[in-house]
Amino acid sequence: MPSKLTGLFKTLRWSDFVGTPDASSSHLAFTSTSFSVPTILLSSLVHDNINVTIKFNASKSWKKMEEINRKKKRTPDQILKHEQGHYDIVALLARDLFIELMQLKGNHYKNQAELNKDVRPILAKYNGTEKKLMDKYDLPTESDHGESATGQDKWNRMIKEAFTTARSPAVMAPDGKAYKVPLLDVLAKNGIKP
Template identity: 30%
Template sequence: MRSTRYYFKSVVSIVFLGLIMSFGLFQDEGKTIAWSENRPLKWEDFQGPPADDSPYKALTDYRITFKGSINPNNYGKKGPNVQETVYEVDCMFNIDRSWVKEGARTEELLKHEQVHFDIAEWHARTLRKELDKLKTADPKTQKLATKLFQDISRDCRRLQEQYDSNTDHGVKPDQQEEWSGRVAKELKKLSKYAKE
């Protein structure tokens, strides 16, 4: 059994005539691993100190971030003074804040933790898809991008909680298998929006 802590940071940077405007919180997040289809999680990645008072066996700490910047190559191509924004979305696993308790390192629990990270990537891809529709760099678009981020982050948190509830934190093998398949299908549907 385990719990997942969710860190979502909105990092939006818009560069306009040499002026950099940033929104969000910046802090040292420690060592991270970017989500990759070719790089599944290993127990060695869970290096944070376990929470002794937690009833759970492991914790996956991830974050989804996004930032936007003006594409200088497209300035004015869509009209006088029209700027295009390019967005970058990352889904990261935090090594220093993810943990597993002694004696809990089973293959089943690791698969459960991987699906938590995969759910985060699913939502990162959804965010990439939606941000791809926003190109014009103006304050209205920036607000819309931030709202999209907040809405998708909220959906991700809800789905993570539902996943833990339905699988009883990975204890129910049939439900775990069902969720693993469901998440894999969603990632495949959104493969166009994978970062790799």
């Protein structure tokens, strides 16, 4: 079975948010998204059997629809776009992790220990990064949980760039499509580090 990245593209709808709202939270909605980090064994790399899955956790994702509908400053669609950003950030990190792991396929390793020397820094780079970026994304100086139109627009542009802009110099995927610029590179270019 060839290696696979699953769940990169998902358009959220309010009906996806089925969890019980946190009454103590001042937030209007919460998006729970995660991705699996596979155990990278030499045999899985050689046999092209590495899978990364991005998962929207519907039962842990919630919304306060009555409060969202009463909001004057931001529309329900704008608030949902902010929540989409949470999903997209995690999805892009998972994509970039997957691409880095796939680039190891061209290397020749004598044993698992040799492979681990290349895998460890990749996993360390992404370990906990999504939580740090979620917190940064929501800061008052950034999107302010979607309340800042300027901050939200900035993040929307960065997310779009990571989804659509080819790497330079070009790096091609096995299917012939150009890999897109890593999210962490886009963020760093804009002064944002996890």
